[in-house]
Amino acid sequence: MTESPPPSPGGPARMPQIWDTDISRRSPAPPGFGPPPPQFGADPGGAGGGPHGRRKALIVVLALALVAGLGGGGWLLWGRTQKAPQHRAEPSAPPRVDTRLDWIVRNPDKDKALPNPKHPATWFAHGNVIRTWSRQITALDVRQGKEQWRIALPGELCSASRRLDDDTAAVMYKKDGDACTGLMAVDVRSGRQKWDQRVPLHDARSSDYGDTQVLVFRGRVKVMGTSESATFAAADGKVLEHPRLNPVDNCMENRASTDGKTLLSVVRCSLGSDREFLQRIDPGTGKEDWTWKAPEGLTIRGVLSVDPVVVTVGRTAVTDTSTDLISISPQGRTRAVISLTDHGGAIDAIVGKDTVYLASADRETAASTKENRIVALDLATGEKRWESNAGGNRVGTPIGFVGDKPLIYQGAQSGEGGRLVTLDPRDGAPTVHKRMPSESSVEEAELATLGEVYFRDDKVFVVAAAEIRPENLMMSFG
Secondary structure, three states, rough: OOOOOOOOOOOOOOOOOOOOOOOHHOEOOOOOOOOOOOOOOOOOOOOOOOOOOOOOOOOOOOOOOOOOOOOOOHHOOOOOOOOOOOOOOOOOOOOOOOOOEEEEEEEHHOOOOOOOOOOOOOEHHHHHHHEEOOOOOEEOOOOOOOEEEEEOOOOOOEOOOOOOOOOOEEEEEOEOOEEEEEEEEEOOOEEEEEEEOOOOOOOOOOOOOOOOOOEOOOOOOEEOOOEEEEEEOOOOEEEOOOOOOOOOOOOEEEEEEEEEOOOEEEEOOOOOOOEEHHHHHHHOOOOOOEEOOOOOOOEEEEEEEOOOEEEEEOOOOOOOOOOEEEOOOOOOOOEEEEEEOOOOOOOEEEEOOOOOEEOOEEEEOOOOEEEEEEEEEOOOOEEEEEEEOOOOOOOOEEEEEEEEEEEEEEEOOEOOOOOEEEEEEOOOOOEEEEOHHHHHHHHHHHHHOEEEEEEEOOEEEEEOOOOOOOOOOEEEOO
């Protein structure tokens, strides 16, 4: 049964009551801490994409589903000396560490000349891995990599929703020349288009919404940009909202993020205070639960996590540069502020219940290889709990969790395949979880560079990046 879309706040965005932020309470960054967080855009917890084009390093996005029994009773009982109760089933064998290459998808010669897709997305549904490319959406069977369905896009991809909602995804594409005004909703179960239309515009001088983001949440499709925003019914594309700027303070929602349960909205007010606000929206009423004000002189660059709330901020005058990571309480108050000012580039990060795990910048080792460290920081205090090299001699990127253990992808190198490593949340001690074969290490390294890695249903998927035109598009290990 499809849930009815919740009501939304009435009228244009307004300047609400807020909790202020004291940036002076920030904690210093630990030694060796990685470069600043990614630009806002990918929804956390699912896709999350990554900061494409911000460093020549691995950008990894999580699409993680837990293996049955992992972190649960079966694993907790494994190896115990006590006799198990008669009604308890014997624990199953642990998952295989060494993997094999299940399949690889080549890039057709005819597609190598196509423009690189902007803000692509990857979804997993109904036994398929589904990817948005420059001019199409393709579903591949996760077991064999065979194409299950394909939907052609009328124009070049502009952006895509990071998450699915009731088997619905949405994409923006170029409909009028170079203007990103086409909006399409698709059903990933049937592999068919639900509807396709042009987004409305208030300002006839504008060609589109500008730097658009599309999000699907509770029966609605939200399209947001730097100049306008609109909301549509996911079922039929009916326009539900197309607000004008508030003439008093020029406030507008221009970004949002969701974990599927909660919606965080970024509202920018360009008159008067010229500040940005983060709102948590009640999905039942469409009203804000609380509003948090970004520190003066800072803009919200990204949302690392919706629950718990963790954002990255940067100096307003400096484009795409994050300077601080801020954790926010369930009541909308600042918990901890961690300075990233002294570290350039970008970071990869995952957020647990009370800890954020960040990848440091890589460095050269004595063995002429590169490695980095994973730093665990307390979300309540900003203090460092531990740091780990995750086994050393590799550059590792956090991509998700196995139970409560951070899961790190370490890329292929020197004739060795990549590997997934779990870290003990208490002290960072590493354990190899998956090891990719050496025979495909060259293809894996080429594909993973600037690409995306997913761990789903005990399989590893490596997907080509948007910035390059590789020989291969995707590979899967199991």
